[in-house]
Amino acid sequence: MSLLTLSVSIPGLKPPPCHQANIDDCKKASTLQLATFFGALYTLAIGTGGTKPNISTIGADQFDDFHPKEKASKLSFFNWWMFSIFFGTLFANTVLVYIQDNVGWTLGYGLPTLGLVISVMIFLAGTPFYRHRVPAGSPFTKMAMVIVAAARKWRVPLPSDPKELHELDLEEYARNGKFMIGSTPTLRFLNKAAVKTGSTDPWMLSAVTQVEETKQMLRMIPILIATFVPSTMIAQINTLFIKQGTTLDRHIGNFKIPPASLAGFVTISMLVCVVLYDRFFVPVIRKWTNNPRGITLLQRMGIGLVLHFVIMAVASLTERYRLNVAKQHGLVENGGQLPLTIFILLPQFVLMGTADAFLEVAKLEFFYDQAPESMKSLGTSYSSTSLGIGNFLSSFLLSTVSDITQRDGHEGWILNNLNKSHLDYYYAFFAVLNFLNFIFFMAMIRFYVYKAEVSESMHVLTEELKVMRLKASNQEAAKGIA
Secondary structure, eight states: OHHHHHHTTSGGGSOOOOOOSSGGGSOOOOHHHHHHHHHHHHHHHHHHHHHHHHHHHHHHTTSOTTSHHHHHHHHHHHHHHHHHHHHHHHHIIIIIHHHHHHTOHHHHHHHHHHHHHHHHHHHHHHGGGSOOOOOOOOHHHHHHHHHHHHHHTTTSOOOSSGGGSOOOOHHHHHHTTOOOOOOOSTTGGGGGGGOOOSOOOTTTOOOHHHHHHHHHHHHTHHHHHHTHHHHHHHHTTTTHHHHHHHTSBOEETTEEOOGGGGHHHHHHHHHHHHHHIIIIIHHHHHHHHOOTTSSOHHHHHHHHHHHHHHHHHHHHHHHHHHHHHHHHTTOTTTOOOOSSBGGGGHHHHHHHHHHHHHHHHHHHHHHHHHSOGGGHHHHHHHHHHHHHHHHHHHHHHHHHHHHHHTGGGOOOSOOSSTTTSOHHHHHHHHHHHHHHHHHHHHHHHTSOOOOOOHHHHHHHHHHHHHHHHHHHHHHHHHHHHO
């Protein structure tokens, strides 16, 4: 962020101002200027990759699963975590956007840079007081060991009794603060990694618990794939939705609304919905379902997926109305501004915020909750991966649909002049895509099995250890009597 601020502040690092009507006549940015600007953006992306999966993980780790009150509070953590994230987003989409449009980019980038400095100071000050998980090694390495070991022993038959598979002693798990996971019949091929063949090489032999941890991460992949399409829809907020806004009347009296500020309605909607969901919806539904969360995480995600279908259907109808107004006023060819308020786009923005309150919160919590204890940060990184792939898919679909629809002399669905485009068709295509994705999601969750609660697993482990120790003491006592 510091480099980004410098790239828009120092004259030598930014191209000179341009007031030409045709931007092709403006002086192009130099190689140094481009390298500085894009270098800052890529550095920001790398930094985000480090912080996004870990900040929410370390936050959730502060709650003790074995303390009833803390465990209950943890069920609301991700709601309020996303609330705080979107509260910052609201500031960015309103105050910062206004500053960048009307004051300048130096202050517009300088303020979040200062905010990050303060955040780092708060984080460092609080570090001694946090609960820290002991580093457990790379989850990718552990998963690779299981997959390689299973592949190398693909001809080895599985024993009929799962107890014959390799597993560490209960005492060792208890000593390391971990818990044992029993063998399951799903993804049976991976169980071969735990078949004993005489070798103790970690790339030839894995413990059953390690195999099951790998299965847990792999079982979530179909759910992850089902989140790619809604993540693509989210990418429309800051692209086509905003571009639609530039063609409409943005005035409220003498004040002109920046198009990018429309995203603030997504944030406001999401903030309101999260509060209503956590404080009203969950307590009421919990009485009927006896589920501490009210509904399951996958049910919550499913509601979000349905809302994404509704959003694109509404967006398609709204765009069709906008195009009809453009035709009525003869603004199709010149791409002029329509005598239509920007607030006709409000329903699709508000619905997007409502969908986020269901899907995005549930997605983050699901991938954290269902990941093995030693792979929590990898689990939450699934959520960030979903958003990243959604953005790539958005770009791919935009360019592909634009190219296909312009073949054979057709004007195409997506042009620079939105009044000549057919975004209504494009949004209808997205609605169909969301419907098909929902069917895929429903098919996948039929086969998904939630992992056991950690606290319950640790309780079982404790009881088993007590039984083992009691048996051992009885045997010693019997030997002494003999």
